[in-house]
Amino acid sequence: MAIITIARELAALGEEVARELSRIADYKLIDREYLEKRLSDYGLDAGKREKYDEKKPGFWASLSQERDDYLHFLKTALFEEVIGGECIVVGRGGEAIFKTVPSLVALKLVSPLALRVERVMKSYGCDERHARQIVEESDHNRSGFHKYFFSMDWNDPRGYDLTVSMAKLQPAQVAKTIDDFRRILVDAAKEEAGKRRLAELLLGQRVVTEIVYAKKVPVHFLEAAADGTRVVLHGVANTQAAIDAALAAARSVPGVSEAESAIQVVQEFTVMP
Numbered sequence: 553m554a555i556i557t558i559a560r561e562l563a564a565l566g567e568e569v570a571r572e573l574s575r576i577a578d579y580k581l582i583d584r585e586y587l588e589k590r591l592s593d594y595g596l597d598a599g600k601r602e603k604y605d606e607k608k609p610g611f612w613a614s615l616s617q618e619r620d621d622y623l624h625f626l627k628t629a630l631f632e633e634v635i636g637g638e639c640i641v642v643g644r645g646g647e648a649i650f651k652t653v654p655s656l657v658a659l660k661l662v663s664p665l666a667l668r669v670e671r672v673m674k675s676y677g678c679d680e681r682h683a684r685q686i687v688e689e690s691d692h693n694r695s696g697f698h699k700y701f702f703s704m705d706w707n708d709p710r711g712y713d714l715t716v717s718m719a720k721l722q723p724a725q726v727a728k729t730i731d732d733f734r735r736i737l738v739d740a741a742k743e744e745a746g747k748r749r750l751a752e753l754l755l756g757q758r759v760v761t762e763i764v765y766a767k768k769v770p771v772h773f774l775e776a777a778a779d780g781t782r783v784v785l786h787g788v789a790n791t792q793a794a795i796d797a798a799l800a801a802a803r804s805v806p807g808v809s810e811a812e813s814a815i816q817v818v819q820e821f822t823v824m825p
Contacts, residue, residue, distance in 0.1 A: 555656050759811075
């Protein structure tokens with residue numbers, strides 16, 4: 553079971569490649585439309601999604617609890633989807649979210665700027681100047697999104713297993729190449745290790761959901777690092793009582809055998825609503 557993530561420049565035919573790859577490999581396609589529905593189910597309306605989706609949030613948005621909500625439910629949705637089998641994740645920092653999963657195949661699709669501008673001109677029916685602005689704004693947003701949420705350089709090829717230029721290739725050709733590549737890269741041992749790691753990631757998300765969203769324990773920037781069935785909590789709280797409540801909530805989550813705290817106590821710490 554491989555997880556394929558596709559980062560892509562605007563007008564580098566990333567969505568087209570992903571759809572063709574999903575067809576030939578029989579992998580579930582998790583794209584923007586799919587994730588928007590899942591995030592809506594979690595209560596994130598269109599306005600909240602638009603504020604953060606593949607964008608670096610503005611100053612006030614970066615200080616808001618909505619930012620943490622977006623990232624938490626984005627990860628939760630992705631972990632819940634991929635736990636069931638082979639998936640292709642388009643954008644949304646998938647290569648960073650799944651970077652600790654041994655069965656990950658991380659790709660990036662690029663194209664020369666002039667060709668991307670030409671494609672945008674045809675797609676949007678606009679002139680060259682406007683098309684160039686659209687392309688540059690998209691690059692700025694996606695780069696900022698990765699830097700802000702994942703401390704990752706979106707343009708660094710070392711963050712991917714394979715980078716492909718779509719200047720001379722068709723989506724069907726690239727999809728076939730990727731399918732062959734994932735068969736080489738992910739063997740049975742990596743598949744099994746990937747399943748175990750995904751189970752740990754999902755368990756950690758469920759612990760955070762229980763503490764922050766079900767029990768509403770005031771722990772900020774909470775993360776739950778799972779190693780098998782053992783969970784260590786990281787974050788910031790105002791009081792020891794909050795830490796004790798977080799540990800009790802964590803231990804109540806099915807699948808957790810042990811919970812420990814590495815939460816820091818910082819008095820009078822607040823986050824904007």
